[in-house]
Amino acid sequence: MRGRCDALAAGILARCKTLGVKIAAAESLTGGLLADAFVRVPGASAVFLGSAVTYDIAAKASILGVDAELLRREGAVHPEVARQMAQATANLYCQPGYDAVIGLSTTGVAGPGPDGSKPAGLVYVGLVIPAAISASGHMRTVVRELHCHGTREVVRQQSVLHVLENLSELTVNSQE
DSSP: HHHHHHHHHHHHHHHHHHHTEEEEEETTTTTTTTHHHHSTHHHHTTTTTEEEEEOHHHHHHTTTTOOHHHHHHHOSHHHHHHHHHHHHHHHHHHOOOOSEEEEEEEEESSSSSOBBTTTTTEEEEEEEEEEEGGGGSSOOEEEEEEOSSSSHHHHHHHHHHHHHHHHHHHHHHTTT
């Protein structure tokens, strides 16, 4: 799985560098693994801006600005939480001089057991694709629900792989 992640991350970084697009992430269950997938690639600093690891539910609200009422009502494992995390990270890392920032997010239940009524392996990933590279010419937000299987570490690694696969697909499609 690591070799596949490395290849996807390298391809994404190369395409984004060519397009002048930056990448930032907000991570919960992956706890920095998504950032690691990018920074393992030499030259990643030309594209990858950073990752806010907001593992704690209150940090999602206070640092990223995820709706506190949503978090109280639904918990952290919810598609709207993933969407808000991705949007917030795109905004948080956007700086003058950057043409566009892709925002990524991960939130879910790594296991080994369920989190209340939410089963281990339930993951939501969010991707904010800026207008500059969107086929429609408008910002696009995508949230995907995953059902991963395996140990806690495998669920976390599968989550990263899914983010990279989705981002690779979306960045390839942006060039068509």
